Amino acid sequence: MSTETTNKELLRGGQFLVKETLSEDVFTPEDFTEEQKMMKDSVKEFVDREIWPNKEEFEKKNYALTEEIMRKAGELGFLGISVPEEYDGLGMGFVSTMLVCDYISGATGSIATAFGAHTGIGTMPITLYGTEEQKKKYVPKLATGEWFGAYCLTEPGAGSDANSGKTKAVISDDGKSYSISGQKMWISNAGFAKVFIVFARIEDDKNITGFIVENEEGNGITFGEEEKKLGIHSSSTRQVFFNETKVPVENMLAGRGDGFKIAMNALNVGRIKLAAACLDAQRRVTDQAVKYANDRVQFNTPIAQFGAIKYKLAEMATSAYVGESASYRAAKNIEDRINKRLEEGNSHAEAELKGVEEYAIECSILKVACSEDIQNCSDEGIQVFGGMGFSADTPMESAWRDARISRIYEGTNEINRMLAVGMLVKKAMKGHVDLLGPATKVGEELTGIPSFEKPDFSVLFAEEKDLLKRLKKVFLMVAGSAVQKFGPKLEEHQQLLLASADILIEIYMAESAILRTEKNVNRYGEDKQKEQIAMSKLYLYHAVDIINQKAKEGIVSFAEGDEQRMMLMGLKRFTKYDNHPNVVALRNTIADKLTSENTYCF
Incomplete structure (x- = not known):
C-alpha cells in the first residue's frame, strides 16, 4: 500500500463542499498505473474486436450474442476484476473495477447493461454479504462467467419505493426452506441467468429479506416474454415469476430483514459504476461525430470548420472530459477509504461496503451528471450527422436510444438528486x-x-x-x-x-x-x-x-x-x-x- 494512500488526509463524502481539495490530492486518469493501462488496452482491444463490429447485430435483439460476449469477457477475467482472488477473481482495486466497467461499456448499451447487472448487483451482494459457504459455492462461477447473475428487486408496485415489494417468503413446516412467491419485473439478464438475488418479505416484517435463488427447472420459476424496449435491444429483460419456489434456509443473504440495506448499498456501487459506463460511450460518440464532421463536405467546406459544428463538438468533448475527471476522483477516494479500513482490520466485505457508503453522495451526483451528459452527447451526435444521424445505419441512433435508460435505472435521476441533498443534510446532523x-x-x-x-x-x-x-x-x-x-x-x-x-x-x-x-x-x-x-x-x-x-x-x-x-x-x-x-x-x-x-x- 502506498504511503500516499495512508498519509494524506482523506476527506469524507460530501466534505468537498466545505474543505479545500488540493490538485495534488486528486486522482486522475493520467495517474493510471502500468497495470491499469494494460488492463484498459486489453479491454479496448476486446471491445473493438468483439463488440463494435457487431453493433448492428445488437440492434436485432440477438440475446445469444450478448451471452456469448459475456462468456468471452469471463474467460478473459473481466467479470472478476473486483472479486477477491480466493474466489477466482483478480482482486483488483476499486479504480481498476471502474476502469473495466468504463471501457467495456462504450460500444453498446446492451453489453453495458449485461455487464453491470452481472458484475454489480448480480455478483456483489454475495461477495459482500454472503457467508463463506455461499461465497465458495457461487462467486467463483459468477467471476469466471460459468454462471450469470441477475437481481430481482423491482415489482409492478415497487420501483423507487423498493421496500414496498409484495413478494413473500414463507418458512416450511420443517424449517429447512423458504417458499418464495411473487412477481419481479425489468430483470436484466433474466433470459440467461443461473443465479438470482431475490428480495422478498417474511411474514409482516418491516423490511424485505435477500435470498440467493438458483434458476432450476421445475422449481416454480417462469418468465415473461422479452420486453420490447426503446433501447438496449440485446439486453435480456424479462419479468420473473416465482410460484412457491423452494430456497434452502442457508441461502438467505445476510440476516432476516437486511434486504433493504443490501439493496441500498448495492445501488450505491451501481450508481458510480453506471457513471463509468457512460464515459466511453461519450468518447465513442464524440469520436464518430468528429470523424463524420471532417469527412462531410457542404458548400465546399468540411462541416467541422463551421462554427455551429465546432460548438457541438467542443461541448460533447467537454462533458466527456469532466465526467471522466469526476468519476475517477471519486473512485480513488473510495479505494483509499477501503484501504484505510483494511489497515484498521476490517474484513474485505466490511471495508468495501463502508468505503462506498461513505461516498454515497458523490455516487448519486455522478450517476445523474454522467447519465444526462451521455444523453445530451448522443443527441448532439445525431445533429452533427444531420439526416444520416436519424438513420439506423449510423451509430448515433442506437447510442441515443441506449443512453435513455441510464437516467432511470439505479434509481431515477430525480430520486438521486433528492438523495444527494438528503444524505448531505443527514451527514451534517450526525x-x-x-x-x-x-x-x-x-x-x-x-x-x-x-x-x-x-x-x-x-x-x-x-x-x-x-x-x-x-x-x-x-x-x-x-x-x-x-x-x-x-x-x-x-x-x-x-x-x-x-x-x-x-x-x-x-x-x-x-x-x-x-x-x-x-x-x-x-x-x-x-x-x-x-x-x-x-x-x-x-x-x-x-x-x-x-x-x-x-x-x-x-x-x-x-x-x-x-x-x-x-x-x-x-x-x-x-x-x-x-x-x-x-x-x-x-x-x-x-x-x-x-x-x-x-x-x-x-
Missing part, C-alpha cells in the same frame, strides 16, 4: 460534515460589508478557484436557509431539493475538472494542456449559469421581503465573474484540436 458552521458564516457575510480583496488572477485558475469557493457559498446559503426554515419537513419540498441538488452537482463536476487540469499543468506544462484548460473553463462557465438559475428558483420559493432581497444580492455577488471567459474562443480551441487529431483525444 456531525460527519460541518455544514452549520460554514452556512452560519455565509449568513454573516450576507449582512456584513463585502470584502473587495481579490486573489492574484494572473495565476492559472486563480479566478476559477475563487469562483468555486463562492459557488459553494451559494449552496450553503440556499440549503442552509431551507433546512432552517423547513427542518425535517424539507424532504416534502421536492422542487427545492432538486434545485439544490443541481447546484451541488455542478460544483463537484466543475471542481473535479479544474483540479485534474491543474494537476496535469503542474506536471506536463501549460502548453500541453491548452485544450484541457479550455474545457475546464467552459464547463465552469455553464455551471455558473445553472447555479445562478437554480439558486434563484430556490430562493424565491421560500424567502420573501428583505430576506429574499438579501439572498438574491448575495447570489449576484457569489456568481460574479471579474473577467468573463471568451466562450467562443474556448470552444474553437477544443474543436480545432479534435478535428486536427480526427478523434476524441483527451
